[in-house]
Every structure is written in structure tokens, then in C-alpha cells.
Amino acid sequence: AQTVTQSQPEMSVQEAETVTLSCTYDTSENNYYLFWYKQPPSRQMILVIRQEAYKQQNATENRFSVNFQKAAKSFSLKISDSQLGDTAMYFCAFMKAGTSYGKLTFGQGTILTVHP
Amino acid sequence: ETGVTQTPRHLVMGMTNKKSLKCEQHLGHNAMYWYKQSAKKPLELMFVYSLEERVENNSVPSRFSPECPNSSHLFLHLHTLQPEDSALYLCASSQIRDFQETQYFGPGTRLLVL
Numbered sequence: 017a018q019t020v021t022q023s024q025p026e027m028s029v030q031e032a033e034t035v036t037l038s039c040t041y042d043t044s045e046n047n048y049y050l051f052w053y054k055q056p057p058s059r060q061m062i063l064v065i066r067q068e069a070y071k072q073q074n075a076t077e078n079r080f081s082v083n084f085q086k087a088a089k090s091f092s093l094k095i096s097d098s099q100l101g102d103t104a105m106y107f108c109a110f111m112k113a114g115t116s117y118g119k120l121t122f123g124q125g126t127i128l129t130v131h132p
Numbered sequence: 133e134t135g136v137t138q139t140p141r142h143l144v145m146g147m148t149n150k151k152s153l154k155c156e157q158h159l160g161h162n163a164m165y166w167y168k169q170s171a172k173k174p175l176e177l178m179f180v181y182s183l184e185e186r187v188e189n190n191s192v193p194s195r196f197s198p199e200c201p202n203s204s205h206l207f208l209h210l211h212t213l214q215p216e217d218s219a220l221y222l223c224a225s226s227q228i229r230d231f232q233e234t235q236y237f238g239p240g241t242r243l244l245v246l
Binding site for chain 2: 124
């Protein structure tokens with residue numbers, strides 16, 4: 017079974033600064049996907065970024081980037097130039113590859129607050 | 133908007149009531165999911181339907197009964213719930229291909245069981 021751990025229940029950052037959210041996971045699988053999802057106060061969960069384990073290059077999406085360390089089983093999210101709209105709960109999630117449907121395992125979440 | 137809608141958005145029910153949660157996806161996906169989100173706990177996968185067939189029942193009590201009449205709709209029928217079932221219930225959908233596609237989530241139904 018897989019486990020995902022987010023060790024920071026809450027984080028805060030000033031607008032325009034950079035913040036990094038931590039995520040570690042435990043698995044015996046070699047092929048898998050990792051995700052960061054964002055859940056704003058309105059509650060609709062949206063995908064922020066996705067990483068395939070077989071890719072060595074870290075994924076980036078505009079101001080969002082990850083630091084994927086496969087050997088260390090670490091998958092942190094860096095948000096650059098933080099904006100007020102980034103205030104949300106952030107979830108790290110794991111999905112085993114090669115299954116007939118997607119089974120996501122989520123971490124406990126990190127509440128990020130961006131201050132003006 | 134992610135293309136996944138859920139109704140109702142809020143629901144209060146007594147322990148003896150029967151109610152249903154509805155999810156509809158407008159993305160042409162062929163897999164749908166129910167998740168439970170409780171305070172201070174990770175999201176828990178409850179049920180998965182792939183090509184309208186239930187493929188996962190994650191040890192969910194029988195007082196929760198899913199139904200997937202077609203690839204666009206998913207229901208969660210509730211009966212004789214307990215107060216500990218109060219939570220946010222999220223629906224998601226995805227397109228199953230050779231590799232896994234991203235799951236898209238609805239806004240959720242906030243359920244309170246009295």
C-alpha cells in the first residue's frame with residue numbers, strides 16, 4: 017500500500033514571495049504518477065501539476081514547479097511570485113501506473129495562506 | 133469550473149432519512165469516482181466506476197450505495213447514516229487510456245448528519 021505524507025499542516029507567505037510545500041511518499045512501485053491538487057475555499061479541487069515517475073525532468077506550470085527526488089521519495093511544490101489567489105489547501109497525491117483506472121492516494125493537505 | 137457538477141451543494145439529514153447525491157460530468161470521461169473528505173483526514177476513495185461498471189468498493193459501509201446509470205452520471209444513495217458520516221463528498225471523473233489521465237473534481241456536497 018502507498019502512503020503520502022505532508023508534514024506541514026499550515027504555511028503562510030507574503031504576496032510575491034516564494035514558498036515550498038513538502039511531500040514525501042512511500043511505495044514499492046517503480047512506475048507511478050504524482051500530483052499536486054489545489055482546493056480553494058470554494059472547495060473545487062483543481063490540478064496544479066503532474067509528474068511522471070519515469071521522467072527525470074521536473075514538471076513546471078507557469079509559477080508552479082516541483083522538485084522530484086525519486087530515490088528520496090520526495091515531491092515538493094514550489095510556488096513563485098505568490099498571489100492572493102494561491103490561498104488554498106494543497107494536496108499531494110500518488111497514483112500507481114498501469115492500472116485500469118486511477119486510484120489516487122492523498123496526503124493530509126497543507127493550508128497555504130498568502131498575505132498581502 | 134472543471135466540467136463536473138454536483139447537487140445538492142449542502143445537505144442536512146437525520147439518521148433515519150434517505151437521500152441521494154448526484155454527480156454529472158460534461159467531459160466525455162469513462163470513469164467516475166466518489167471520495168469522502170473529512171476534517172483532518174486525507175481524502176478517502178469510496179467507489180470507482182469504469183465504463184459504468186463498479187471496479188472498486190473501498191470497504192465502504194452498506195449504508196452508502198452507489199449507482200452509475202451511464203457514463204455521465206453518478207449517484208450516491210444514503211440511508212440510515214451516522215453522525216460520523218458528516219463530511220464533504222467529492223465526485224471526480226477521468227478518461228481511462230493507456231496511461232492514467234488526470235481526475236477532475238466537482239465542487240462537492242457538504243453533508244451534515246444529525
